[in-house]
Amino acid sequence: MRVVGQELPRVEILEKVTGQSVFGADVLPGGRVLAGKMVLSPHPHARITAIRTERAERLPGVKAVVTAADLPAIRYGRFVRDEAYFATTKARYAGDRIAAVAAVDEETAEEAARLIEVDYEVLPSVTSGLEAMAPDAPLLHEDYADYWAQPDLDRRGNVCGHKQIVRGDVERGFAEADRIFEHRFHVPMVHQTYIEPHTATARFDASGKATVWASSLALFPLRAAIAQILRMPMTKVRVIPTEIGGGFGGKLSPTVEPAAVVLARKARRPVRIVMSRSEDFQTTNPRHPFHLRYKTGVKHDGTITAREIEVVLGTGFSAGSGVMISQGAAVRAPGPYRVPNLKIDSYCVYTNTSTCGAYRGPAGPQLAFASESQMDIIARELGIDPVELRLRNAMVDGDETPAGARLEDVHAKETLLKAAEAMNAVPRPPGNNVGRGVAMAHWLVGGMASSAGVKLNEDGTVAILTGLVDLSGASTSLAQIAAEVLGVSLDDVHVRTADTDFAPHSTLSAGSQALKSMGGAVLLAAREAKRQIQQVAADKLEADPGDLELDGNTVFVKGSPERAVTLREVGQMALEHARGPIVSTQSVSQLTPHPAIAAHAAEVEVDPETGRVRILRYVAAQDVGTAVNPLSVRGQIEGGVMQGLGQALSEACTFTDGKMDNANLLDYKIFSALDAPPVEVHLVQHPCASGPLGAKGVGEPPIIPPPAVMANAVYDAVGVRIHDLPITPEKIVKALKAKRAAQR
Amino acid sequence: METPRIRITVTVNGEAVSEDVPGDRSLLDFLRDDLGLTGTKEGCGEGECGACSVIVGGRLVDACLIFAAEADGRNVETVEGLADGEVLHPLQRAFAAAGAAQCGYCTPGMLMAGKALLDRNPSPTREEAAHGIAGNLCRCTGYGTIIQAVMEAAKES
Ligand code: FES
Ligand code: FES
Numbered sequence: 001m002r003v004v005g006q007e008l009p010r011v012e013i014l015e016k017v018t019g020q021s022v023f024g025a026d027v028l029p030g031g032r033v034l035a036g037k038m039v040l041s042p043h044p045h046a047r048i049t050a051i052r053t054e055r056a057e058r059l060p061g062v063k064a065v066v067t068a069a070d071l072p073a074i075r076y077g078r079f080v081r082d083e084a085y086f087a088t089t090k091a092r093y094a095g096d097r098i099a100a101v102a103a104v105d106e107e108t109a110e111e112a113a114r115l116i117e118v119d120y121e122v123l124p125s126v127t128s129g130l131e132a133m134a135p136d137a138p139l140l141h142e143d144y145a146d147y148w149a150q151p152d153l154d155r156r157g158n159v160c161g162h163k164q165i166v167r168g169d170v171e172r173g174f175a176e177a178d179r180i181f182e183h184r185f186h187v188p189m190v191h192q193t194y195i196e197p198h199t200a201t202a203r204f205d206a207s208g209k210a211t212v213w214a215s216s217l218a219l220f221p222l223r224a225a226i227a228q229i230l231r232m233p234m235t236k237v238r239v240i241p242t243e244i245g246g247g248f249g250g251k252l253s254p255t256v257e258p259a260a261v262v263l264a265r266k267a268r269r270p271v272r273i274v275m276s277r278s279e280d281f282q283t284t285n286p287r288h289p290f291h292l293r294y295k296t297g298v299k300h301d302g303t304i305t306a307r308e309i310e311v312v313l314g315t316g317f318s319a320g321s322g323v324m325i326s327q328g329a330a331v332r333a334p335g336p337y338r339v340p341n342l343k344i345d346s347y348c349v350y351t352n353t354s355t356c357g358a359y360r361g362p363a364g365p366q367l368a369f370a371s372e373s374q375m376d377i378i379a380r381e382l383g384i385d386p387v388e389l390r391l392r393n394a395m396v397d398g399d400e401t402p403a404g405a406r407l408e409d410v411h412a413k414e415t416l417l418k419a420a421e422a423m424n425a426v427p428r429p430p431g432n433n434v435g436r437g438v439a440m441a442h443w444l445v446g447g448m449a450s451s452a453g454v455k456l457n458e459d460g461t462v463a464i465l466t467g468l469v470d471l472s473g474a475s476t477s478l479a480q481i482a483a484e485v486l487g488v489s490l491d492d493v494h495v496r497t498a499d500t501d502f503a504p505h506s507t508l509s510a511g512s513q514a515l516k517s518m519g520g521a522v523l524l525a526a527r528e529a530k531r532q533i534q535q536v537a538a539d540k541l542e543a544d545p546g547d548l549e550l551d552g553n554t555v556f557v558k559g560s561p562e563r564a565v566t567l568r569e570v571g572q573m574a575l576e577h578a579r580g581p582i583v584s585t586q587s588v589s590q591l592t593p594h595p596a597i598a599a600h601a602a603e604v605e606v607d608p609e610t611g612r613v614r615i616l617r618y619v620a621a622q623d624v625g626t627a628v629n630p631l632s633v634r635g636q637i638e639g640g641v642m643q644g645l646g647q648a649l650s651e652a653c654t655f656t657d658g659k660m661d662n663a664n665l666l667d668y669k670i671f672s673a674l675d676a677p678p679v680e681v682h683l684v685q686h687p688c689a690s691g692p693l694g695a696k697g698v699g700e701p702p703i704i705p706p707p708a709v710m711a712n713a714v715y716d717a718v719g720v721r722i723h724d725l726p727i728t729p730e731k732i733v734k735a736l737k738a739k740r741a742a743q744r
Numbered sequence: 745m746e747t748p749r750i751r752i753t754v755t756v757n758g759e760a761v762s763e764d765v766p767g768d769r770s771l772l773d774f775l776r777d778d779l780g781l782t783g784t785k786e787g788c789g790e791g792e793c794g795a796c797s798v799i800v801g802g803r804l805v806d807a808c809l810i811f812a813a814e815a816d817g818r819n820v821e822t823v824e825g826l827a828d829g830e831v832l833h834p835l836q837r838a839f840a841a842a843g844a845a846q847c848g849y850c851t852p853g854m855l856m857a858g859k860a861l862l863d864r865n866p867s868p869t870r871e872e873a874a875h876g877i878a879g880n881l882c883r884c885t886g887y888g889t890i891i892q893a894v895m896e897a898a899k900e901s
């Protein structure tokens with residue numbers, strides 16, 4: 001291949017390094033833009049007895065105040081219709097939307113928001129999923145039984161979803177085991193912490209059409225949500241994507257966009273809402289906190305005979321995508337291993353927090369932390385090398401997921417061996433408190449409905465049209481795929497992400513499937529455009545279309561390159577030709593999922609006095625299929641690892657009395673350049689049958705193993721096992737003290 | 745309760761501008777809203793992310809933390825002034841080649857942090873490069889490619 005597989009800078013890189021990219025807050029919608037501000041509940045759980053807006057409305061400079069009264073009274077939700085855009089009778093978390101205001105400037109809007117008076121009767125609240133399952137826990141949705149919901153969710157009380165998977169016979173499996181291990185783990189909520197906060201700009205024109213500039217990863221679902229919340233036809237809602245300053249799954253669900261639209265409608269002026277960092281932490285869609293119980297039976301030789309797994313996921317005040325994520329968690333809970341007997345229970349539980357969402361690799365790091373910590377414990381107890389134990393149980397081609405889907409293109413063993421080899425290539429440095437850890441995880445990359453258009457311009461250049469918001473370098477990869485098929489260079493391909501009025505339906509930029517889905521559509525469309533080009537060129541060259549090849553911006557007869565016509569000529573000829581302009585729009589849907597494996601290894605040094613963990617080396621091996629653009633792939637892996645390490649060692653949303661108490665970048669500690677170790681990336685490349693030109697999804701896997709890798713490395717270094725993320729210096733010091741006390 | 749306005753004269757990317765600004769207007773809002781230089785980004789407004797980094801009088805500052813009035817009579821450099829016409833600054837070229845800009849939101853601030861570093865230390869070690877960008881958060885890259893780009897640019901300039 002000529003273009004696919006090359007390390008190419010992103011197609012939009014020039015705008016990015018010159019400051020010309022237009023992000024959410026940079027949009028100029030025309031006319032003076034009002035500043036919008038949300039009014040949020042300060043209480044995690046409270047009955048609302050009155051909302052008075054008069055004082056705010058009277059403040060000079062205020063142009064609109066909106067509450068639930070300005071919207072149709074509907075509840076929405078894909079799995080359970082349990083969410084209203086503005087709270088009416090009850091606030092269910094500290095951050096629940098009560099009202100919104102628009103004013104001439106930021107300061108006036110803030111002042112107006114303060115002038116809105118809300119009477120609350122505070123209720124008991126619960127932020128832990130496990131506690132919310134207790135019979136006497138405060139009930140978030142008293143009327144849950146009356147809500148519309150998808151069937152078979154097994155809802156009761158605060159449990160809004162329960163998925164059970166049984167394969168084989170766990171009791172028999174445990175009976176066959178020589179040893180049984182059972183452990184509990186806890187993973188707190190963590191936040192995506194993209195550097196650009198949520199932002200929306202909206203305009204409402206005289207014809208009743210709403211235009212929304214959004215930094216969203218999901219243009220089409222956002223349009224649908226706005227249309228539903230405001231009860232408008234989709235032709236009256238246009239969502240225009242802006243450049244997006246990081247998302248990692250955190251910009252998939254509507255947040256401030258509907259408020260911006262209602263405010264713009266009422267004020268008859270454009271409105272922009274930019275979340276403050278603290279609002280962004282408290283009111284968006286972070287990673288679900290998990291409580292996990294893993295019980296595993298093994299033979300003396302390490303063969304797993306059974307696993308019984310219980311997962312409790314705190315979803316927040318509405319089900320959101322938590323139901324889907326808890327179902328997916330059940331399917332991936334056993335890890336990339338063959339486990340003949342399984343019983344998995346996964347519960348999705350209401351809690352008084354913001355609705356959690358699809359942070360990169362949803363459920364992945366939580367499950368892997370538990371599963372891979374336990375694999376390490378088992379290896380040590382049985383006296384088997386941790387890599388060897390994993391190899392013995394690793395899944396292979398033809399194995400099935402717990403849900404019964406057959407897996408192909410599994411490269412678990414090779415990927416793990418690559419990580420282990422790279423780590424072992426350098427001898428362990430001397431020192432008492434140095435340790436190494438390894439972990440392996442998988443992600444299942446599906447595919448979603450997507451379409452893309454490819455056309456040949458009259459000058460022989462190529463244009464791609466999609467509605468896919470580019471985050472991870474997808475546009476560049478799409479251009480590479482089209483360039484490959486049409487025999488042109490990357491410079492001759494232009495990719496355009498259009499808005500919902502113009503672009504064909506697009507998938508979300510999520511789940512590592514953007515390239516698989518949209519790449520699949522672009523590949524089909526490029527191939528169809530190629531067929532059309534061959535048809536037009538065939539007449540001119542008096543050859544059979546099937547004998548024509550495309551390369552170097554020309555079409556030529558196979559074997560006689562002198563019988564050629566340029567793509568530019570074809571582009572012009574097509575206009576005179578009976579077949580007309582060369583253009584194709586193609587679609588894909590329901591693609592076979594493929595597994596993608598990440599195996600990581602680390603070497604750490606732990607200071608037993610301070611508990612500080614220093615990462616000496618970090619190795620990430622990943623099974624990526626064909627790397628369409630290795631530069632992007634490596635960038636995704638390095639970035640994913642760093643987020644995973646943050647979750648491992650320092651990140652957690654913490655709550656006091658139901659309110660997040662570290663909603664700023666000083667107290668919520670993501671890695672800085674000083675914390676970041678260099679990452680040694682190793683790609684395992686085997687073309688994947690179900691990916692475009694062999695590519696696999698790459699974005700999610702690298703974030704999954706780091707917490708487990710750190711837990712295992714810390715144990716190896718100083719002999720203490722942390723079951724509760726993050727692995728902070730305080731926890732290590734405390735565990736070391738307890739260990740010394742026990743030895744005395 | 746309008747804050748009194750002050751007349752300030754600032755040299756922004758080599759061009760002198762005089763404006764009346766409220767005394768409490770941040771340099772960031774001044775650059776973005778009054779001058780339309782939206783290349784400089786806001787990530788927190790509290791001096792914690794570095795997305796708003798610009799160079800004032802040769803020093804790297806968080807534009808969200810200082811008043812526009814404090815820049816009165818001084819030189820302000822922003823990302824818009826890095827390239828010389830069509831010719832990119834070595835840092836910009838190195839960032840592009842290394843894949844050091846993913847979403848690109850931290851990039852303007854990172855570039856200015858890189859420039860401030862290279863202006864005072866033209867050949868930094870890896871460690872010094874990491875320190876140079878330590879106040880700038882990036883959630884996409886993992887920093888490796890950014891540090892590499894700063895070192896590459898140092899070689900070039
Ligand atoms: S916006 Fe200035 S430091 Fe974050
Ligand atoms: S490139 Fe996205 S925050 Fe740095």
